[in-house]
Amino acid sequence: AVVSTQSTGNLEEQLKTLLDTVHQDMYNRALVERDANMAVTTVWEDFCQLLDQRKIIQAPYCGAIECEEIIKKDSARTEAVDDKAPAMGAKSLCIPFDQPADATTETCICPKCDKKAISYTLFGRSY
Numbered sequence: 001a002v003v004s005t006q007s008t009g010n011l012e013e014q015l016k017t018l019l020d021t022v023h024q025d026m027y028n029r030a031l032v033e034r035d036a037n038m039a040v041t042t043v044w045e046d047f048c049q050l051l052d053q054r055k056i057i058q059a060p061y062c063g064a065i066e067c068e069e070i071i072k073k074d075s076a077r078t079e080a081v082d083d084k085a086p087a088m089g090a091k092s093l094c095i096p097f098d099q100p101a102d103a104t105t106e107t108c109i110c111p112k113c114d115k116k117a118i119s120y121t122l123f124g125r126s127y
Contacts, residue, residue: 037054039056057124060117063119063121
């Protein structure tokens, strides 16, 4: 913990500056953590390995609900790989505005789908 002494003359401005600094520091830490735990793949086996490493993954996805159900089922583990990594399957989280590549040149990440992807979608496990 950081302790500081401030004059009360312009306390309102000092407090605003301190809160802005705390907010920016928290945001920067979260951004670094997110980026360190995000991966991009177009290969199903890599997708499953990255999930087991507790990564969130951007992968090409056709958008079909049936494919999401298959991805969830086929990426689930019957036994936990790690005490900290749950065995449940992946679910789609969102479609990022910033796409890592042109997804329309890729096939859907679902192992049973041969459709072209419409976007890179962020997948992850719930913890």
